[in-house]
Amino acid sequence: MLITVSPEVSAQMRPPRALYPKGFKIGNSLGRPGMRDLQKKVLRDALELLNQNTRPGAAVTIEYPEYGEQYEPPHVKKLS
Numbered sequence: 001m002l003i004t005v006s007p008e009v010s011a012q013m014r015p016p017r018a019l020y021p022k023g024f025k026i027g028n029s030l031g032r033p034g035m036r037d038l039q040k041k042v043l044r045d046a047l048e049l050l051n052q053n054t055r056p057g058a059a060v061t062i063e064y065p066e067y068g069e070q071y072e073p074p075h076v077k078k079l080s
Helices: 007-013 036-051
Strands: 018-022 059-063
Touching: 007 018, 007 059, 018 036, 036 059
Parallel strands: 018 059
Antiparallel strands: none
């Protein structure tokens, strides 16, 4: 299980399951400091992916409006 803020980079590692909390900044993969309810929600959503049949390398994207300001991760070139 991987919680990633950079889905393009994570896809290259092909984790069996990955959650991308859309718009979260690097270092805040569960939410900002002090956002306990949001952090628990993200963690529960990630653990719920264990019950789903997901494609390796694909990240499930979930938006969390309570996070606030959204961040777009930098795009990277795919390795051949």
